[in-house]
Amino acid sequence: MSLLTSTRNFWRRSMRTKEIAGNAASALNSENVTAVGDPVTLVVIGCGQRGQSYSKYALTSPDKCRVVAIAEPRPKTQRNFAKTHNIDPTLVFETWQELHAASAETIQTVGKRLADAVIVAVQDYMHLEVTLAFAEQGYHILCEKPMATSIDDCLRMEAAVKKAGIIFGMGHVLRYSPYNKALSEIIHSGLLGRLINVVHMEPVGHYHFAHSFVRGNWGNEEKSSFSLMTKSCHDIDILCHWFSPASPARVTSFGSLQHFKKSEKPPGAGNTLRCLECPVENDCPYSAKKIYLDPVAHGNTGWPAETIVDGVPDIESITNALQNGPYGKCVYESDNDVCDHQVVNIEFSDGSTVSFTMVAFTSLICERQTRFHFSHGEIVGNMRNFTVTDFRKDTSKVYNPTNEGGGHGGGDLGLISSFIRAVREGRQEILGTDVGEILRSHLTVFAAEESRRKGVIIDCADFEQEAKKRIESVQTV
Known part of the structure; x- marks a missing residue:
């Protein structure tokens, strides 16, 4: 492509971007929040499986949200996504940097962003830089799990989100499925007394693990992160949510790569x-x-x-x-190095306990099996239904929450719909969590991995304090 052609294309895109931003401006108030009755506008960065899963809501509920711009480097994936969502060609970008530059130009020349919110669905190691860039421009952000691949980067993300004052959602989809929402309601109601112990298992699935964590993007820690983080950070998150307001006090963990070598x-x-x-x-x-x-x-x-x-x-x-x-490639000849099984034990600040197991070698694919033990009853569930037993009444009742569609038992739909509503109303609390709580559950995952590597019990408060001191010392240098 000649320099002249490249320059022409840039200015065509630039002018069209300004036009769309100008048209969108009437739907935004002075604080860049979508007016009541108008769909929330979205930018999708990364149009793979997760980006597509969240964006389906724009197709089924166009009155709630619509996708207006994307960044995706793969030609066919980019073309198919843009066609599905009827996106103006001038707002289809190959890289997030190009999209960010176009956004910066519209902010400077028109005074409005390209959209209300950004869905960050790129590879894990890119989460931090993309989130920081768009948070600085004032976009509300829904970031796929995990926050980032290091403790310091997670702390930097929390600081950036707080500084920007934006709505922030995390891809902890388990919280938002009808099944887990129904469980959470019973747990926090006190119906069965105090929650004392939970035994929770994540059966990854033998071929799922081989696909994602041996051959795939999450098989090598240096290229992504350890498997407890990439696969099970939302399990640790919802366990912390169930025991709230108690917080993790001590954690131990064991695990290794046993088979895929x-x-x-x-x-x-x-x-x-x-x-x-x-x-x-x-x-x-x-x-x-x-x-x-x-x-x-x-x-x-x-x-x-x-x-x-x-x-x-x-x-x-x-x-x-x-x-x-x-x-x-043969799974025994791949460059994977992450654990294919791991157990995590957590003691909470009120003395309650959790035993969590992530294991590759199962026929079930991510269908969590959980037992909750209360002072006056128990719950046994499998992600489809759960049985509540009340010791005082000597009764048992089976609950079958309705899955309204979407992946993760309806969790994908539950998360994106909650995020859109939170953006529309300007209320973080609709998501049921905030960036500080999200950070703390991530720190628990990092603490568990520290325990596994060093073979020691980790004090969670000390671990968090040391992490924050470390990044503060780096920032002051």
């Missing part, structure tokens, strides 16, 4: 590096052919196959991905 490779596989060439592929539960190619051959083009190619998967694109990309 070279020493566990079947002898019959020999030196084979890829599933499509493996002589024992047919007997392997982690065969990439079974996980991706066979389902597509039978017409199933959804998860997980849809996540490994750009655009709608077909036999040709999946085969190419398995022949050349990380998803076709």
